[in-house]
Amino acid sequence: MIALEKATKPLKGDIFVPGDKSISHRSIMFGAISKGTTEVTGFLESADCLSTIDCFKKLGVEIEHTVRPTHGVPTITVHGKGLHGLKKPDSTLYTGNSGTTTRLMSGILAAQPFDSMITGDMSIEKRPMARIMKPLTSMGAEVVSVMGNGCAPLAFTGGKTLRGINYHSPVASAQIKSCIMLAGLYAEGDSVVYEPALSRNHTEIMLASFGADIHNEVARDGSAVAILHPGMPLVGRKVNVPGDISSAAYFIVAALMVPGSEILIRNVGINKTRAGILNVLDQMGADITLLNVDESSEPKADILIKYSELHGNENNQFIISGKEIPTMIDELPIVAVLAATGNFDTIIKDAAELKVKESNRIDTVVEGLRSMGCDIEATDDGMIIHGGKPLKGADINCHSDHRIAMSFAIASLAATGTTRILDDECVGISYPTFFKDLQGLL
Structure with a gap:
């Protein structure tokens, strides 16, 4: 178990996240x-x-x-x-x-x-x-x-x-x-x-x-x-693994949530089939800049994120659906956390695949955010998040799901009181140094 508190100052830093x-x-x-x-x-x-x-x-x-x-x-x-x-x-x-x-x-x-x-x-x-x-x-x-x-x-x-x-x-x-x-x-x-x-x-x-x-x-x-046309032999080669955008997503959201924050994340993969979160956040008004873009093989870039006040559309809502979902399926839990801190409604749909991840991520996200005071409801293929209600600290059961643990660790930065991640060791599944890297930005 790890206990976390609300961020009392901006997050600042220049970091690398682990390989994809x-x-x-x-x-x-x-x-x-x-x-x-x-x-x-x-x-x-x-x-x-x-x-x-x-x-x-x-x-x-x-x-x-x-x-x-x-x-x-x-x-x-x-x-x-x-x-x-x-x-x-x-x-x-x-x-x-x-x-x-x-x-x-x-x-x-x-x-x-x-x-x-x-x-x-x-x-x-x-x-x-x-x-x-x-x-x-x-x-x-x-x-x-x-x-x-x-x-x-x-x-x-x-x-x-x-x-x-x-x-x-x-x-x-x-x-x-x-x-x-x-x-x-x-x-x-x-x-x-x-x-x-x-x-x-x-x-x-x-x-x-x-x-x-x-x-x-x-x-x-x-x-x-x-x-695939079979018959061609495979030959060994050198592979340089870029940083994982799924891991970078937690710090992207952290910078957008905490006033005054500015974080540079270096050498992150921005493959278009994975970078849906960047497109969605851009539409919400996020201040995100790609630097040193390298389009060879697996595209990569440095990502500069600055605190931003996000917005919905003219109806004061934002919808994430359709072909956007496969490009950000693993990032939907942390996007839901970000949506909970906004002053608009966010609708996530066409995401029934969340039910068959390490946990049923529709249920675990809704359970966790609701315990923190968010007005949120589950749907058959996603969730509806009514932003604008202040978050408060809570005990979070991650159901041994690494992405849930990291998402709610970031949620704690915007929540009053103490947030306890009850099974925090599961972050080792994808990001063993997550809590150390987070602490380095605080």
């Missing part, structure tokens, strides 16, 4: 199934990403973890085995709390010549896996939910011949898309995934840089399309 979690996961996975060596700098040393490393070590991949003494940047060296070089693990692969590890690795395991099983912690064993089991089965894989409930543990029968498919995903999900693309590397024929909106495209960008024949298109009906 999504890119860190993929750098290990793609390096492991490539030929040659992959060197990853800026890797996120969080529980989730370390779970990915552990799983591939069990699959016979040699992975070295060093810290360069000159500047303390972690470097991961992956000695790739190629597409067909993984070995049968001696035990069940354990992914901890990582949905990304579980779902993306499933695409790889489905194509192996050996049997395997994958599972995670109690949270993972409740999260829906039928969404990847269905397309994998259509590709010819044999995968079953051991408990028969569409969740992990998942058991894979090896030696199956996979075929490419055209798959229409009911939701914009980078995990579903990436799982199919990874299985598609081993399949006969092209794999094509249609989504209602373009989800995170880190897989497409990085796989192409490793040598895969993969790209995105827009269908005539407006659907986002990812297309």
Whole structure:
């Protein structure tokens, strides 16, 4: 448990946030199934990403973890085995709390010549896996939910011949898309995934840089399309992981909330499929400037944020919906916190995907903000936040959800009294030094 108080002075500082979690996961996975060596700098040393490393070590991949003494940047060296070089693990692969590890690795395991099983912690064993089991089965894989409930543990029968498919995903999900693309590397024929909106495209960008024949298109009906032509060998390379915009979001909101604040966050990924929060905050009137923009490969920039008085539209409300949602799904809890401090109503909809994260984030956000005095209501696919009521300190049960813990730590900066985060250790899932970095700005 950690106790936090209202900020009594502006937040000032120049900081780096940890490496992007999504890119860190993929750098290990793609390096492991490539030929040659992959060197990853800026890797996120969080529980989730370390779970990915552990799983591939069990699959016979040699992975070295060093810290360069000159500047303390972690470097991961992956000695790739190629597409067909993984070995049968001696035990069940354990992914901890990582949905990304579980779902993306499933695409790889489905194509192996050996049997395997994958599972995670109690949270993972409740999260829906039928969404990847269905397309994998259509590709010819044999995968079953051991408990028969569409969740992990998942058991894979090896030696199956996979075929490419055209798959229409009911939701914009980078995990579903990436799982199919990874299985598609081993399949006969092209794999094509249609989504209602373009989800995170880190897989497409990085796989192409490793040598895969993969790209995105827009269908005539407006659907986002990812297309993989198999047959090209993957070759190891150097990967520089930018800072995670999902981690930067907490400090972006903190600066906007606390009068007089000014924070510079350096080297943050601004991939358009992830940077929806910047677009939304710009529409609200936030004073945010991108500096030193680098558009190569994964776009990145320094982000300068200054305290701002935000506003809604002419009806004194702001709506976040539709294609904006996939580009900021992980940032919606912290955006809800910011909305609670505004003098307008904020409506978040089309975000039912929040229900199947580490916690039901619709319920946990509403529960937490309501306990702090916010006028907020849950809907089937989001929430309605009536801003303008002062926040007060409260005890926050994060339900072991790292994004809820960090969001309410930031909420405490605008709340009178003491806010206690009851299970604060869960921030280690994605941002182990979060509280230290926050304290450095106060």
